[in-house]
Amino acid sequence: MSNLNAKFRRSHRGAQEAGRRELISRSLQSAEHCLEDQDYGTAYAHYLLVLNLAPELKTSVKEAFQFTLFKWAEELDSLARIQDLFNCYEQALELYPNDEVICNSMGEHLFRMGFRDEAAGYFHKAVKLNPDFVDAKENFYRVANWLVERWHFIMLNDAKRNLTYLKAIEKAVCSGCKSVLDIGTGTGILSMFAKKAGASSVFACELSKTMYELACDVVAANNMDREIKLLHLKSLDIEIPRHVPESRLCSSDRGRSNCVFLLMLQPKGQDVDVKDYGRVIPASATVFGMAVECKEIRRHHRVGTQEVAGVRLPQAVKFFSPTYAFAGAEETVEPYTTEKLSRIPGGYIPLTEPFQIMTVDFNDLQELKSLAHRKSWKLSQPVTEGGILDAIVVWFVLELDDEHALSTSPSEETCWEQAVYPVQGLPDYSVKAGDTVTMEVCCQDCYLKLQKISFLTSECGMDCSDRDDDMLSLGNEAELCSALASLQTTSEQDRRGQVCVLESTEIALLNNAPYHECFRAAMSKVLSSLNPSKDLESMDIDRHGNGVCLQENQSKGSLDVVPDPLYVLDVSEGFSILPIIAGKLGPVKAYSSIEKEQHQAVLNVISEANNFPKETVEFWLSHLEDENVVLRRPKSDKLWSIIILDVIETSGLIQQEVMEKAAISRCLLQSGGKIFPQYVLVYGMLVESQSLLLESAVQGTEPTLGFNIAPFINQFKVPVRVYLDLSTLPCLPLSNPAELLRLDLMNPLLNSASREVKVRICKSGQVTAIPFWYHIHLDEEHSLNTSDEFSHWKQAAVVLDEPLPVQVGDELVLDVQHHKSNISITVKQ
Incomplete structure (x- = not known):
């Protein structure tokens, strides 16, 4: 009897196994058919079934499963089925817990949705699983700066x-x-x-x-x-x-x-x-302040010109940076920026003696409570040195106890930066010795706020503050946008005091005169070549028409044929007036990628102030539901004459996916049309810089007093430091600048993913870093240097893991790799 039962069980198991194999085979076939039909959701379900029934097939179907997962995830993302998307990835990671490609893809989805902490965890795991996985390393480096601040x-x-x-x-x-x-x-x-x-x-x-x-x-x-x-x-x-x-x-x-x-x-x-x-x-803590003149702070927080490359900026528009402390603001907005004053480009000039702003006893609960609810109070300080009032810089002295203290003064060697409260909104910023700087101080939302910074002249005590009370009552950016919207239908006369809040880098860009002049010259050259029979800038045209029209030339009593407009697309990041500059160059239809309604409204005001019809500039993204088609042509029978791409981030890195955008752009240009910039040259040099080492990684256990911290936090170090200013970086140049790489947007055949560059040492020392910057060539005649004094861009540097001793006359070989938007530079000895 026992033999019969054993035979039955073996027969039953055999039938089950045959059924399992049959189900696996059919599911694999179904998955393949679904992939052919691009039915990724069903294909994913079939693969999931197969892998649960037959774990032994994980290796053989891995590639097909990954492809199906990623395609299905794209569909789920487009359908906003976020929970389903993450469920699929969790199922996939249960099957392939150590798959770096799936981990990296999961991180990319999380990052796009704003979950930086979680995304970094997956990027970090992917890099640990495969240290040579370039995509994961690039992703991890980009989020590491947010997760563990430098x-x-x-x-x-x-x-x-x-x-x-x-x-x-x-x-x-x-x-x-x-x-x-x-x-x-x-x-x-x-x-x-x-x-x-x-x-x-x-x-x-x-x-x-x-x-x-x-x-x-x-x-x-x-x-x-x-x-x-x-x-x-x-x-x-x-x-x-x-x-x-x-x-x-x-x-x-x-x-x-x-x-x-x-x-x-x-x-x-x-x-x-x-x-x-x-x-x-x-x-x-005792908080101190000092009024200063500083050109670098000024150019990042105040627009210092009324005309940019021939475009008039109307006085009706008032530009402010986000740090502007509007009176009555209720929204918690950080009212200051920070700077290392000892390293700020161009330095600074103290206009007052340091003065005490406030003290706070952290051991007195009643004082802390009263401070949080205290009404604003006024401070005044005499001007000791004439100059331009650009900012109040603030620092503190921390009394740890009655014996131990730390100061963050600009004159101290300290790890802290100083707080900077830029002065904005005054009719005049020039002060003389004997004038009095005034301000209101309050502690709101755990921030120290310095508001209504102005000054009294010594002659008559006249208050040089902005007296537009309506403007000062606008609290936050949302209110400013609302005010702009309500003003759009009013006349020019009623449009006084329109506010445009720009990031500090956008203000620096507006102040970058060589940038705009260079673009105007290069655009004029292209547009003239496409309309060789006419002087574009002197043409008397009807810009309302999209086709050929006849217009009377009154001086000659004849009819001129006005050509179709030329199409210019600007997909620069942030606020850009390049479309208006293009509009001044003749029969041009310019498209702007500006997204914020506030910025669109201001650009319209600037257009009208320069006598442009409304049709001259359009806001392209407002017509698009899918940002992936941002580079499509404006009409089916029209191609772009010029496409302007942002190639370099203000941080000093190459923009992500810029080469992919360039590939699409080349297909959308009319004959003779150009991408700006046409190519970019990457330059770098070898330096010795202890500062870069200290800012990039913890240097052993000595500074941490013997505690073992370095190996753990240094997991979050990144090989590239960004937002550097080479003009003030404490470093010793060990070589001359050298061309490292060429990125050609118009002719990709001139590009290479890797290159070896020989660099000769001109000074003995230890190579610790390789700073790099860019020459942005709009064409062969017109270029921009991202490291010059007018640049709104910062620079970046590759920091070596270990210092490399060198002698004069040595020749090093740099291995330069370019992958997507990431540049890696390693030294070959």
């Missing part, structure tokens, strides 16, 4: 700052503060200081998922994971005693923040005085 490296390398905090924490613990709460722990270094000092219990909170996980690794590596309790929470969400049994010492360091405001944690429902409940480090 000031973490600079701060951890600041041994003076770290030692001062250690001494203050040791003093507090020795005085009896044995329980510690570290708010915004970052890498956990201050928590480890407290534990090393002898604290009995240490709690640390960190909101960033990436930094929280990094702190967990750091604390574990230093054998303190059982003694330091890490909380992935916002500090204001911590409840006592639910999360923290008791709190005696709070240590907090806000990185680049230039004013520190802490809310002392307390038991829920109780109002306990901080002094009775514990101690805060830092104990207090």
Whole structure:
């Protein structure tokens, strides 16, 4: 009987196995047919079934499964079925948990949807799985700057700052503060200081998922994971005693923040005085300010011209940067920018002596409460040096306790930058010795705000502030946009004080006269070649017509034939007046890619001020539902005469997918039409720069006072530093500039993905970095240098993992690789 049962079971299993194989075979065939029909959703379901039934087929169907997954994900994305999309990727990663391509693709979708933390996790995993996977490395490098801000490296390398905090924490613990709460722990270094000092219990909170996980690794590596309790929470969400049994010492360091405001944690429902409940480090802060003249700040926050390449900017339009502190603003907007004043291009001139703005005692709960609700107060300071009032720069002195202090003054060697409050909205900015700078100060939404910055003249005490009260009452950008919209139907006379809020880089671009003159000359050359029989700029034409029209030439009493307009497409990033410049060059129909309604309205005002009919400039993206067709032709029978592409980001990197856009653009040009720029040359040189090393990676355990932090945070270092200014970068040039690479947008046959460049050493030293920049050639005659003094672009640099000693006369070979938008440069010895 037992033999019969065994035979039956074997027969049953055999039938099941035959059925399984048959189902797998049919599903594979169905998947292939669905792929032929581009039915990716059904094909994906079939592959999913096959892989669950037959895991042994994972290797053989992997490539087809990946292709199907990516195509189906694209469809789900276009249909806004986001949850279904991520479900598919989670299923795929269960089947292929160590597939770097799927991890990278998942990260790309997450990044596009704004989930940077999560995206970085997948990019990081993809790079770990395959360090040579170029796409994943490029993606990871782009998000690493957001996830772990570069000031973490600079701060951890600041041994003076770290030692001062250690001494203050040791003093507090020795005085009896044995329980510690570290708010915004970052890498956990201050928590480890407290534990090393002898604290009995240490709690640390960190909101960033990436930094929280990094702190967990750091604390574990230093054998303190059982003694330091890490909380992935916002500090204001911590409840006592639910999360923290008791709190005696709070240590907090806000990185680049230039004013520190802490809310002392307390038991829920109780109002306990901080002094009775514990101690805060830092104990207090004194905030200082100084009025300065600074050309670099000015060109990024004030438009300093009324005409750009022949285009008049009407006085009716007032340009402001986002830092403009509008009176009555309720929205929480960071009212300042930051700069390293000791390295700012062109330097700065103090116009006043340093003055005290405020002090705050972080151990006085009542003072903190009153500060948050205090009404604004006025400050005034005499001008000691005549000049142009460009900004109030702000720094602080942190009193960690009565013995230990740290200053972030521009004159100090410190890891901190200074806060900059640009002066905007004044009718005049020239001050003389004896004048008085005035401002209103308030602490709102945990920000220090300096508002209504102006000055009183010494002669008659006249107030040189902007008296347009209606303008000052507009609070935030949304209100400004609304005001612009309501003004669009009014007459020019009623259009006084229209506001245009631009990013600081966009204002710097408007102030970049060589940029616009270069484009005007190059566009005129192309358009003249396409209409050789006419002088474009002197033609008296009817720009309303799209076809040939006859127009009377009154001086000759004859009829002139006006040609069809030439089509110009500007797909520059951000605010651009290039379409209006093109419109002044003759019978041109210009298309702008500007998306913000506020900016479109202002561009229309500028067009009207330059006597352009409304049809001269159109906003192309407002007609498009799919941004992928941004380069399509305006009419089926028309091609573009000029397509303007943004090739270089203001950060100093090449724009993503620019070569793909160039390939599409070449197909849409009329005969004789051009892409601007036509080609770009990449230049670089070898330098020795200790600053770049300190800003790019933690240099061992010495600056972190023996704690093992470097290997963990250095996982987030990137080989390329961006937003550099070579004119003030502390460095020693070791070679002359050399051409590294050519990117040709008009003739791709001249491009190569890799190139070797020989560079001769002209000064002995240690090569630590290779800064690079671009010569942007609109054509053979007209070019722009992204490193000149007028440039709105910054520069970038490849930082070597290890310094390379060199001697005069040595010759190094640089291996230059270009993949998509990423440039990698390695030194071959």
